[in-house]
Amino acid sequence: MAVKARKRGRPAQDQSQLTAELIVLSARRLMQENGKVPSIRQVSSVLGVDPMAIYHYFSSKSVLLEALTISLIEDIYDPKEGRKWQDELEQLCKSYLELLRTHPGLLETLLSIKAFGPAQVFNQRLAIILAPLELSQSAFTQAQDLLVDYMHGVALAIQCNPDNLSSNCIDGPLSLIRLGLESR
16 A cells, blocks of 8 residues: 655645745635635645745744735726826725725734734825815824724625625725815
8 A cells, every 4th residue: 555645844846836925816706706815725726836835935834824814905096197186095095995805804913913914004194185175194194094094994794795785885985085185
């Protein structure tokens, strides 16, 4: 009777096509498909490798989650110079909300990681968009807190009721926020 050898740790030579980028892309796809953060076993199964091969590239699941979260930064709208701040604010908010909608489980991950991720990019881009308003630091922080909390609340509501809510549900409240910012 032949015993099947188990492959642990470093990927075998015939699996040399396995890369950190491929692992992150697979985890991202699983997150979109399953609506939650995938396990190391799920990722390794999709890739056809032993789970220990994933640990060769990522020391823990939390390190993989941080890499996954950081990979999503490119999906957040990047403001364009010379455009109206009101339009840029809407684009930024809707792109951030869409990112959270299409990656269920991401919001919980964002709120728990310490690495530079989409939430920090949102805040940086918000600062660029609101710069023409010349808000005091206090006013900017209040606007930022209001927008971030609102966006995260809407993202959670969309996760709970995806059939009845979309990123367009922010149009009215965002208009009110813009009016408040304009009046400052």
